Amino acid sequence: MKMVRQWMIKPFRNRLTKGGLLLILPLLGILSACNPTEITGKGVRGNVVTNDGSFDNKAYIYPDSPYYAGGPSYGPANANMGDFLDAKAKVVTNNTNLTGNCSMSFFGLNITLQNACIYSLRDSTASIPTPRNPDRTFIFSPNSPEFYQTNALYHIAKGTERFFNYLTFAYEQVQISPSFYPKSIPAYLRSTEMFWFKSMASPDKKLFKTDYLTSYAQCELDRNASFSPAGPTLCFGGITELPGFFFIQDPDIVYHELGHALVSVMMNLRNGSKSGSFAANEFHPLRSNLGSYGYDEAGSINEGIADYYSYVMTFDVTKPERRIGEFALGRTVAQARAYSEEHPMHIPGVDETSTGRLSYPQYVLYDPNDPDSLTEDVHYSGQIMTHYLVALTKTLKSQCRISDDAYSGNQRRISDEADGGHQLATSYVMLTLAETLSELGDLNAKGIDSGSFSYTTPNVYFNNLDKDNSYMWTQVVNQVTYRRFSQVFGKNIYKFISGRLCTDFDKNESEKLMDDYGFLLFRTYNDNGNSTTSRAVTFGSINGSLAGQPLTTVAEDNRRKSVLVSKQLIELATRTDANPTRVGFYIIDNASDMKSLLEELLFKGFTVPLSTNVSSTVYNNNNIKVSPGEVVAIIPNLLNNSNSVMAGVQLIANDWDHVDVTDEATGNFKPCVIDSATTVDQGGESGRTCTSSHKSYKRLLKNSLNKFPTDAVAPACFVQLEEGNSSRWVSQNEFRKKQGLSLMDKDCLGFSTTGNSDPDFTFNPHECLVRFLPGASDAFFSKIDPQKTYHDTVIKESKDSFFNTGNLMIMEVNKWIPPGTKFRCRMRARFSNCSDCYTDAANGNDDYMDHELNGAKPFKVINFDFDIND
């Protein structure tokens, strides 16, 4: 190798005398003149590389955050990344431009994706990756756009390669586990190639803009970084006020964003399927996501895992006080986040003992950088998940053992490995995460397979209700919460870690650690494998090897911090003499706030299709009441009547099984008698279809036979019809025809507004007058303190007087409704630490079947009554 490389930053400069410099500089000038690659930057005296081939595809990389390389007080304005480059050039890619390849090994068989799987570009205006230099290197001038694209690719490719190694480990361990183990990571993953962004609705058509992950190293976002699964893209922005600062300068952030991408991959491992050796791959047309808009627990878990992946990638045994984003978040706005309780940034009382853990729900609003302020945000809440995963990793490091060799039987602790057991312990955790997320995100709704292939038994599903409604189940009805996640995660620890890889970490230890974090929110592991519609149909029905799965129960002695509370103790707040300022529900109906909210949702990717011909923010009158034509946000203010905290409160107002459809021709119905609010005298029905919940989820739409199905779910809101001296609750469709309104379909909410001549076959006439907008029909609240309302707990305590978007449900109101019309909307509430929302005492505390979530049983029904104001 022939190389002149004279840029060794400060140490080298310090050794030179002025005379020496005078001699060397002209020589550098001569050499650089004939050399294709030059690095200029602070601390770089000159860099000349004569590439004899040993520098092919290489570049100088900043391996870590400037916080560590430059010191805690470095930056962030005008950071010079040339100061922090590794002395040794690293291979960036073997391609001739800034793209990376993906390959995953399956029992030694390497599968490489046909095309490049990572593109590194500057921003969204670019589409062609930067080619390597004429000298076959990727060495660009420090701080140049190409330099950042090179470093972005290096870190993303490194994180991706490590992920594929983890996934290989997970795949192989799961597949070699006993045949009676239910498995979620599918055996046919090699064929479907769902280990990357490769979902397709048909084999030759992609469901992404591209089937590679694009990184925008210097994208247009201000004060933001992001992952967009639709691209898929990673976007690293900057701060307008800090020129020269970019998120891409901090590898912690790169690995965090990549972590979101990997969560997206793991959530969709099962969404391509193969039912036999010669069967074609089948791909679900949708993809699962983990999290929605504003605050929710699915989003918090996603943030927690993304932080954990940053920990996995940047762990350094010599830096126990390491935090995520010390440079990009810490040096800019003092928002770096810790990985474990060990970090001194935490408040007194937070430590690595059982009682000192960062537990749920106590710390869901906790900002360690500003502990006096409470903020409902997925990043703060997600810290609990990160801390739990890191604590689990540390415990596995200290407790797990591996054999020295295959023959001696000698075992040693994995912490004796050179890396302190980091690689192995994180492999165990990543296996558990991959197995868990692939089950939770399964839109094919099977959860397991029959041997090596997807089973073909018709109409049998084991999770997320069924293939047609699985998206709604994963995202809304049975969305991922801390409870749902920890139950499946706990089950997989029990099976794969305690049961096989690390028997020293047994079920009790696992449950105790979960409980330390407040995550022991379930009574059983729900591992007996019954179907979504019948307890008589089990895993054994489709795969004989899986017959007779026991229902594993949690040892109640292990539940010390995870307090469960009955759903009967949650209700809508009411004003009382003792609490004269309590509000039942907040209404936001000022036009400018609502316009901003709708815009915000759209730019967060959430469409809420408005019925612009009969409802619009132009009708909003800001009287904090519901008036004709308005688009309003509703925030029900829930009250916790118990003596313990309620957490992860979910309120949903989607269509559900709460009516008895009495007429197939019109779809008109009687509301079921569910509580004392709606009685038979008021038009309710207590028998017929109201005695059980529907096995499928079918909206109340006219079908191809021009009939309304009698086993349909109905919109949450119905209306009071006055008939002489009596009144009864009826469907909105019945009301619009009987109350002298004579509203045509085109004058209803939800009817396609594209023009009067367009038909609309998904129009539901039973939400003609008021409706919760699709995509904005559920709300989430982090926690409610004992004997307090949500407002008192979070909004008042945070001294903020602001709601986050996750708290809001959006309703539109038909402009033709007569003032005075009374509506009742039946919402359903449950929460993560609910004692009677998930398990059926009549069935040995087995979890409710998915189809039972169609009805009222697992929820507390919250009646939202209102009149239309003049």
Place this chain on the structure above:
Amino acid sequence: MTRKTKLLIFNLIIVIGMIIYFRYKAQSPVSGTLPARNLPRIDPQTLTIDGKKVLGLPPAKDAVTQLKDLKIANKVSPQWKPNLEKSLKAQGGESVKEINIRKVDSFVWNHDGVALFVESVVVTLKNQKNEETSFKALVDAQNGKILKNWDQPIYDPLHPKDNFKVKIDPRYHNE
């Protein structure tokens, strides 16, 4: 009646018939009723209709028979795209600078007892600050109505307190 009169009446009947025919044809179908349409091309090998894959068939029955029995409610119209754009603009208002709708697939979606031609699209929006966002949607291939929406971006703001919030009206607590 003269031959001329007969011819006149005959022509009148033809003209009236044509007017009725074309008016009927132009009339929109009533919501929920199925329009008359040409027989779809069913391919039993690929289980497609008019070259589009059919999703959501109940798995219990013979797939080819199901395809033959399937009544697709809507028609494919080029209007779906401008209609979708209009709907997005209705939500985004003046904050929307650019809308790019990219079709990635077309298929028949049998859902909620209604079979529809649908388009699967990736929507990319640019706001006035030139910031981009992308998400996916499933839309009615005739009227452009959004049926499903997924794969929204995940944003990690510099400071969590930078997130969008909505202020409580001070009248609620007499603040």
